[in-house]
Amino acid sequence: MTEFCIVDKSNHIMTVRLNRPDRLNALHPPANAELGEVFDDFAADSDMWVAIITGEGRGFSAGNDLRYQAEGGERVPMPRGFGGLTSRFDLSKPVIAAVNGVAMGGGFEIALACDLIIASDKARFALPEPKVGLAALAGGLNRLPRQIGPKRALGMILTGRHVAAEEGEKLGFVNEVVPHDELMSAALRWANMITECAPLSIRASKDVVYRSLDNPSLEASMKAKYDSVQSMVTSEDFIEGPKAFAEKRINHQCLSGNNGIGDYGNRETDIVERFRFAALGHFSHNFGLRNGHVQQVTHKDLIAAALAEVDTLDIDDAVALLDQEDIVFVDIRDPRELEREGKVPGAVHAPRGMLEFWVDPTSPYYKEVFGSDAKFVFYCQSGWRSALATKAVQDMGLENVTHIGEGFRGWKDAGAPTEDVTPRG
Template sequence: MTSPSVVPDPPAHRYVRVERSGPLTIVTLDRPDRLNALHTAAHNEVAAVLDDFAADPAQWVAIITGAGRAFCAGNDLRYMAEGGSLERPPSGFGGLTSRFDLNKPIIAAVNGAAMGGGFEIALSCDIVIAADDAVFAMPEPRVGLAALASGLHRLPRTIGWQQAMGIILTGRRVTPEEGRSLGFVNAVVPRDDVMTEARRWATLMLECSPLAIRAAKEIARDGLSQPSLEQAIASQRSGAALHAMLASEDYREGPLAFAEKRQPRWQGR
């Protein structure tokens, strides 16, 4: 079986590149001269791309990465110093950090520095693949700022209070191996293999029912907001994604394929 061809988007974007390979969307932050630091126009472009991904039933998984030698250096402080706006869309930094209704999985392929908002983008993804020479930090206090694009909340929830404060309150740099030991990095690979590894994880997801994946993500995310495990379990059948899964053709296709000893043919409906 031949793999699907990669189809680039028409060149309508200035600060981001988008490719689609079958049901996989690849989003590349494309300001390499600024280490992919983002300003208002770039935020809005990425937000629009992720809006399209979220709304497109043919797109099931996304990978976010950076052009050149960085993933994302956070806010474009040079642009800010020049008087430029750093306003963000309602969906947050990079159109992602305040996006709480996206049930499709997103993989961060961290090919280099993930600083400030770049780290926060990675933390907002479901899977983080890091190059072995990548670096993570929230250096905002060193320039008189605070990591207000969700990092101050996501990191403690991911790795615990003391470990998170050890990163947040010092602005220190964290290696990918330390990130993996702390729990916010899934895999560390040589730089040249970052996208290959990210695609491998995406392929594993694409072998699953897309509606089941969305239901699982919605249930897990919403459960974190419940005050107890008991209440999380009691409320897990109330989500729209689960209802969509139970009413779908794919819900019948999975058991049928198992009984017929063949690979399921997922339709996403």
């Protein structure tokens, strides 16, 4: 339980609210240490992809709590810096600052340590430390000139002047200014756009951008080897994304966030599908119609067609097959879903994005399990993805294949046995 901030986790987004409104969210060492632990947890949580930090009450953060310091308050170690962010240089996940009011001194330095700044029209920014005989040594003197150039930065640093949100956008350190009442919805809109992309691609992109800034040579920065890029190019997403693009397998309703089967709003769609949709980008809505020769269909059309052609098991019939030797249960969910909720005992894990490769004997990724005479029972979380997967492998010639209509959710709700999955290292 946190004392100085409010933390909410939902739909792969962690929201942190600085909670010292009586002091305009000025932070003392215990609060900074606590925020360091909060963002340590964010970095380690595989289900959290983006963070938003904002403030309770009228301010984002008035900076260092000088009153606490003057009163001789306890100083505790805060190795991750101000707000748990200013001395954090290894966070590969994006952080958005939703600045709802004053961001002064250390408060502005927290925002500068974030990757995006979305500002209320009531936001004000400053590095006023020189006015009280101090300096912005928690990154303000270093980050601001890198983000907007030395002349513009020194115009703020040497005067300590207050800058309104609109000017901050013109200077280049604010991404968007919105009416005050729309701030959090705007920040969530940006966060949701990020979560529609493949996490490994986002993390590699952030890593390369920041590390390139440390290299004065453009050529050297482009030739450098990045572990984050290596992780991305060896992932299943990297294989499946271009393949899905070429085959025009895209679901525009999922991409736009409308409610319905496979909707991103309920996060049922697996990460490979998320990458597949994001690969075309928001600009390509109605892609099929603009190209003139591709007929656009909805995800509901595809699922309805699949359900009409594949064999569907209810939970009781599926459970009855569990101990039979010639039955292979195939889990097509994302690995994070398995780690979080477990799986059907003995099930083979075949990520949806690689399934066609694993089933095709001519593919270099072919898995021999799919060459057996067994009966295959596919399942996902709710039955939608498994219907499409069953139809796909059936069309490829795989026989004796069915799926669980109510998915793993129905399996667990029925009290059927499950098996824990060890998290990946």
